[in-house]
Amino acid sequence: MRSTRPSRFDPTTEQGVLSLSIAASFAMAAAAVAFGLLANSSLIIFDGIYGLIDVVMTWLSLLVVRLISLSTNVDALQSRLNQRFTMGFWHLEPIVLGVSGTLMIGAALYAAVNAVDALMSGGRHIALGPAIVFAVLSIIAESALAIFVRRANRRIGSEFVGLDAKNWMVAAAMSGAYLLAFGGGWLLRGTEWAWVVPYIDPAILLVVCAFVVLAPLGTVRRALSDILLITPVGLQAHVDEVARAVVAKHGFIEHRSYVAKVGRGDQIELFFVVPENDPPRALVEWDRLRDEIGEALGEESPDRWLTIMFTTDREWTI
Structure with a gap:
């Protein structure tokens, strides 16, 4: 053979x-x-x-x-x-x-x-x-x-x-x-x-x-x-644009983004501050929202490290 x-x-x-x-x-x-x-x-x-x-x-x-x-x-x-x-x-x-x-x-x-x-x-x-x-x-x-x-x-x-x-x-x-x-x-x-x-x-x-x-x-x-993990300007702008659209669409308070390019890998961390009185959602709904954000950011790749978190406490975003 x-x-x-x-x-x-x-x-x-x-x-x-x-x-x-x-x-x-x-x-x-x-x-x-x-x-x-x-x-x-x-x-x-x-x-x-x-x-x-x-x-x-x-x-x-x-x-x-x-x-x-x-x-x-x-x-x-x-x-x-x-x-x-x-x-x-x-x-x-x-x-x-x-x-x-x-x-x-x-x-x-x-x-x-x-x-x-x-x-x-x-x-x-x-x-x-x-x-x-x-x-x-x-x-x-x-x-x-x-x-x-x-x-x-x-x-x-x-x-x-x-x-x-x-x-x-x-x-x-x-x-x-x-x-x-x-x-x-x-x-x-x-x-x-x-x-x-x-x-x-x-x-x-x-x-x-x-x-x-x-x-x-x-x-x-x-x-x-x-x-030195210097943030790429173009990638940061794209991530922030997507995040702002998510905040406006779902009524969140704000977002924080942390972006770096390491070799061929893109490292992205997104934090969304959710209102304390926001109606409860099932975990599967949060996962669907993560999928939606991931697709908006671009095609999924093995060289992309993406973390998306939701919190009501701003301290978790710092």
């Missing part, structure tokens, strides 16, 4: 795309370190280190995706997970994204310091032949992977996969810089500008580091916003 278990490298799923990216990243990082040592190029070695960091952080991203998926499926494993993580795993997503972006920035800053030191020390002599070969192979592989991951994410819509596509685009841009630098150095050999050649490697490395520092800043900012 043929297995129906999805492939580990299924390109139609978030986990499959990330698994493919991990394998490709590891292969490219290993090649970069090997070619960097062969060519004596700090630029190529940095590309390898950047790739290895990306491998580790993509693997962590994949682990978090699997945990979120498991925690939102009802099975025996979910029960064991929920005993330790009753609030789910959404909070791990912005942490991993933030750490990933911060590590990329830190590695780039460290490489930039080394590049400045090399420039002040007379540059760095490299073997241009292996360096050019590596640059050409890298551009082809990384551009193809960037296009593939980006197209896959149009259907998947994952922040993790989106960041991974951005990383591949950054890597391809870096390889393009390598090719221009090393090709220029090859043309300058034996000319009156040959003295420039040793400065090419650290100079381009410094430019690449500046680009790498800027690229993940948006992701780090969004991750920090999620970690």
Whole structure:
């Protein structure tokens, strides 16, 4: 009988795309370190280190995706997970994204310091032949992977996969810089500008580091916003609009809302203050009202944490 278990490298799923990216990243990082040592190029070695960091952080991203998926499926494993993580795993997503972006920035800053030191020390002599070969192979592989991951994410819509596509685009841009630098150095050999050649490697490395520092800043900012539970303005406005309509329709006194976005998860808590003389209702009626509010807020999703409470005491809403 043929297995129906999805492939580990299924390109139609978030986990499959990330698994493919991990394998490709590891292969490219290993090649970069090997070619960097062969060519004596700090630029190529940095590309390898950047790739290895990306491998580790993509693997962590994949682990978090699997945990979120498991925690939102009802099975025996979910029960064991929920005993330790009753609030789910959404909070791990912005942490991993933030750490990933911060590590990329830190590695780039460290490489930039080394590049400045090399420039002040007379540059760095490299073997241009292996360096050019590596640059050409890298551009082809990384551009193809960037296009593939980006197209896959149009259907998947994952922040993790989106960041991974951005990383591949950054890597391809870096390889393009390598090719221009090393090709220029090859043309300058034996000319009156040959003295420039040793400065090419650290100079381009410094430019690449500046680009790498800027690229993940948006992701780090969004991750920090999620970690700090900063309320999304649009989501808050939508929740308040729905709540005000419920208050007006059912004659409640007021409402209080608490909203946060944590990774892919929306966390919403709604409190309605009911008049003390409000006629008694059966529990099933309150449940129907909760269903009505939930539908008004939007389509139900495993990534939405929704709490709706009714009380006559304002202190319970604070």
